[in-house]
Amino acid sequence: MIRITLFLWLYLLTSACQKHSPTPAPTLEGTWLATFTETNQYTADGILLSQSGLVAVPNSDLYKFTTTTLTVTPFVITYNYTREGDALTLRPTDPSLTIPFIRTIVTLTQTDLVLQDKRASTQGTGYTISLMHLVRRS
Numbered sequence: 001m002i003r004i005t006l007f008l009w010l011y012l013l014t015s016a017c018q019k020h021s022p023t024p025a026p027t028l029e030g031t032w033l034a035t036f037t038e039t040n041q042y043t044a045d046g047i048l049l050s051q052s053g054l055v056a057v058p059n060s061d062l063y064k065f066t067t068t069t070l071t072v073t074p075f076v077i078t079y080n081y082t083r084e085g086d087a088l089t090l091r092p093t094d095p096s097l098t099i100p101f102i103r104t105i106v107t108l109t110q111t112d113l114v115l116q117d118k119r120a121s122t123q124g125t126g127y128t129i130s131l132m133h134l135v136r137r138s
Helices: 002-017
Strands: 030-042 048-051 062-065 069-073 077-084 087-092 101-108 112-120 127-136
Antiparallel strands (some): 030 062, 087 101, 101 112
16 A cells, blocks of 8 residues: 555656646747738827727738748738837838838737737828737648
8 A cells, every 4th residue: 555655656746747848939920811800090199089890801811921021812912021029010022112011919829810000090180000810821
């Protein structure tokens, strides 16, 4: 009986000491399917004026990230990008589209990606925040 108890204690002790490898941090690399957008409009003071709620993306756009490029299909628009923290600076590879723009990563998990775009409103009073919700395809 003592041997069984000792064996059980040794088993529990060694199994408790086993190190589990940490889950790797999610990466952008891969193919993402755009599923929903949402748009929120604010005053210059940050007061919410309107919310669209989640709106389904009708075209099933695919966002394919490599370590340095993003290709959006079906329109086949390619961007070079750099990432600093949660900020993505996107530069179109088409020479006629020369203005870079920034998207902020709001959520990045193994399965979900939410990108934010913040722009001044067209009336010049306030701003609009648009969110693109994507799910990983591969």
